[in-house]
Amino acid sequence: MREDSQSATDRASAAKPEILWERVDWRVRKALLWSLPLILLFALAILPYVASAYTVTLTFLIFFWVATAQSWNLFSGYTGYVNFGYVGLVGVGAYTTAILIGKFGAHWLPAVGAAGVVTAAFGFLIGIPLLRARGIYFAIAMLGLAEGLRVFFSMGFMAPLTGGGVGIGFISGMSLEAKYYAMGLVALLTTVVVFVVANSRFGLQLLTIREDELAAQVMGINTTSKKLMAFTLCAFLTGLAGGLYAAYVNYLVPATMFVTAYYTLIPIVMATFGGLGTILGPVVGAVLFTIISEAIWARFIFLHMVIFGAVLIIIILFMPQGIIPWLQDRRILPRTRWL
Amino acid sequence: MGELLNLIEFALRGLMVGAVYALMAMGLSLIFGVMRVVNVAHGEFLMLGGYVSFFTWSYTQLNPIASLLIAMPVLFFFGVAIQRLFIERVVGRPELSSLMLCFGLSIILVQGAQVLFTPDPRGFTWLLYPVRLLGWNFPMYMLMIFATSMVIAFALFLFLKATRWGKAIRAVSQNYEVAQACGIDARKVRMLSFGCGAALAGAAGAFVPVQFSLSPGVGHEFILKSFAVVVVGGLGSLSGAFLAGLLLGMVESLITFYFSSHLAQLTFYATIIVVLLLRPGGLFGTTET
Numbered sequence A: 001m002r003e004d005s006q007s008a009t010d011r012a013s014a015a016k017p018e019i020l021w022e023r024v025d026w027r028v029r030k031a032l033l034w035s036l037p038l039i040l041l042f043a044l045a046i047l048p049y050v051a052s053a054y055t056v057t058l059t060f061l062i063f064f065w066v067a068t069a070q071s072w073n074l075f076s077g078y079t080g081y082v083n084f085g086y087v088g089l090v091g092v093g094a095y096t097t098a099i100l101i102g103k104f105g106a107h108w109l110p111a112v113g114a115a116g117v118v119t120a121a122f123g124f125l126i127g128i129p130l131l132r133a134r135g136i137y138f139a140i141a142m143l144g145l146a147e148g149l150r151v152f153f154s155m156g157f158m159a160p161l162t163g164g165g166v167g168i169g170f171i172s173g174m175s176l177e178a179k180y181y182a183m184g185l186v187a188l189l190t191t192v193v194v195f196v197v198a199n200s201r202f203g204l205q206l207l208t209i210r211e212d213e214l215a216a217q218v219m220g221i222n223t224t225s226k227k228l229m230a231f232t233l234c235a236f237l238t239g240l241a242g243g244l245y246a247a248y249v250n251y252l253v254p255a256t257m258f259v260t261a262y263y264t265l266i267p268i269v270m271a272t273f274g275g276l277g278t279i280l281g282p283v284v285g286a287v288l289f290t291i292i293s294e295a296i297w298a299r300f301i302f303l304h305m306v307i308f309g310a311v312l313i314i315i316i317l318f319m320p321q322g323i324i325p326w327l328q329d330r331r332i333l334p335r336t337r338w339l
Numbered sequence B: 001m002g003e004l005l006n007l008i009e010f011a012l013r014g015l016m017v018g019a020v021y022a023l024m025a026m027g028l029s030l031i032f033g034v035m036r037v038v039n040v041a042h043g044e045f046l047m048l049g050g051y052v053s054f055f056t057w058s059y060t061q062l063n064p065i066a067s068l069l070i071a072m073p074v075l076f077f078f079g080v081a082i083q084r085l086f087i088e089r090v091v092g093r094p095e096l097s098s099l100m101l102c103f104g105l106s107i108i109l110v111q112g113a114q115v116l117f118t119p120d121p122r123g124f125t126w127l128l129y130p131v132r133l134l135g136w137n138f139p140m141y142m143l144m145i146f147a148t149s150m151v152i153a154f155a156l157f158l159f160l161k162a163t164r165w166g167k168a169i170r171a172v173s174q175n176y177e178v179a180q181a182c183g184i185d186a187r188k189v190r191m192l193s194f195g196c197g198a199a200l201a202g203a204a205g206a207f208v209p210v211q212f213s214l215s216p217g218v219g220h221e222f223i224l225k226s227f228a229v230v231v232v233g234g235l236g237s238l239s240g241a242f243l244a245g246l247l248l249g250m251v252e253s254l255i256t257f258y259f260s261s262h263l264a265q266l267t268f269y270a271t272i273i274v275v276l277l278l279r280p281g282g283l284f285g286t287t288e289t
Helices: A001-017 A027-050 A053-079 A085-105 A108-130 A134-156 A156-160 A176-200 A203-209 A213-218 A223-249 A260-274 A279-301 A304-318 A323-329 B002-035 B044-062 B064-092 B095-117 B140-164 B164-174 B174-183 B186-206 B216-233 B238-258 B260-276
Strands: B130-133 B137-138
Touching: A001 A108, A027 A053, A027 A176, A027 B140, A053 A085, A053 A203, A053 A223, A053 A260, A053 A279, A085 A108, A085 A156, A085 A176, A085 A223, A085 B064, A108 A134, A108 A223, A108 B260, A134 A156, A134 A260, A134 B095, A176 A203, A176 A223, A176 B130, A176 B238, A203 A213, A203 A223, A203 B164, A213 A223, A223 B095, A260 A279, A260 A304, A260 B095, A279 A304, A279 A323, A304 B095, A304 B164, B002 B044, B002 B137, B002 B140, B002 B164, B002 B186, B002 B216, B002 B238, B044 B064, B044 B095, B044 B186, B044 B216, B064 B095, B064 B140, B064 B164, B064 B186, B095 B216, B130 B140, B137 B140, B140 B164, B140 B186, B164 B174, B164 B186, B216 B238, B238 B260
Parallel strands: none
Antiparallel strands: B130 B137
């Protein structure tokens, strides 16, 4: 037994694995793989008791962007259908919570749950017609949808529910800690869902659609229903995140809620930077960009979004695959669907 | 009778507004036809054209039609530069790349304009007096804008039909490989057509400060309207974009008159979705992508 493992390590060192990560001794790797996530989870769990309100709020925002970048990745990263109307899903989720709490006096927990369900139902219903549109037509239709929703929510006859263009204010009754933990759970849930999808038959089917939809159909994949499933799942997770985000904003106005340049662009930049169709990528992107933009925000308020746009262009031109696949290409990280 | 006359008057007014949509959508369609790139930043080209026209007016009092002579070349070379520097690198890559690249460009241009030109809405009045035409009164500027748009549109058709470069553009959009085999420099054609597309958006934009109010975010509304136009007219089809632009302008005007402007806006977005529901490749779509 002892000899076996000895010879195994010998052989491994003799072969000199090319991937940097695999050169690390396997015991160290195993220890790291188990301990790092646990340490991270523990640190995040005790954060509200040790850190300032500012840090907790910033981490809350990181969770929000992780959840949104990851949900965007879940649908668009795996199927290749560019969702330019993502802000619409965030908005529907946010408005559902706001209306349920503000107008019907609901508790935040069922309200946020309802936001997920309502957004999923909405995604399902609009997905049926829109997912028939291919590629660019889908992107155009989603842009139109998001803009249509903004107008719809500000229209006069919706005013009893949404407050029209004036907006809707409410008191969520959530403490900062409650928001923090709830959003943390949503971010975790989203990442776990992407992990499960990525390592399943379903995930492979989505990737096949991305690479060649016609070939996928020929192979017997019902592409429309797979796309619809992924889109509904994306809408559900986005609805949860959007619903909790509403509790953070506390006041929703169509003009500031349905801003494509913000709630659509930022998740796209984060997910693309990290690597579309990867699990860790959007998380890395979200953490990095929230912190960077927080640092930039104070100094260059006006140039903030310009920087996001420029980063998107630079990524597309020079690193279109994203940071995680980039590291995999350079043999620093192993090629596995686990990442 | 009075009802019918009202209807015709507003249809005509809509037709005149639609001419601006047609110009912009033709640029969008031209670019798509040649390089299969949906220029999401097209609305920002319109916005830049609007600022060129506005500043020309406020510094030299040149009217918007004269300022086209500045706006169109400026936007043409701007478009060529954008094509040369950015778009050329993603031509032929998956559409996700070009969509996101243009999206990034659009954000930069909007936010850059907010810093450079301030977010204040701008506009000026020009030829506001009414002119009697066919028994209705129309503001003079509307007629002038309509006539100029028609001239530009027909000049474009003529350019594509009759000139060497125009034929090259059509050849590349019809069949890229055969066009290259015939010795057409596809790179130059792409630059030319992107420039022309941007110039068309700039021309449409030059009229924005007269008809609407101009602000850095104005392109967003127009790009969605031109998406509706090209979806109805068929992406890549110039005559389709031209006719659909006029048509949707009329529909918008009538709905605004009979119902509300919110509903008119919603009609555009609903048009996109309904057309794609019935014909996922566009209403008169010849290109299945």
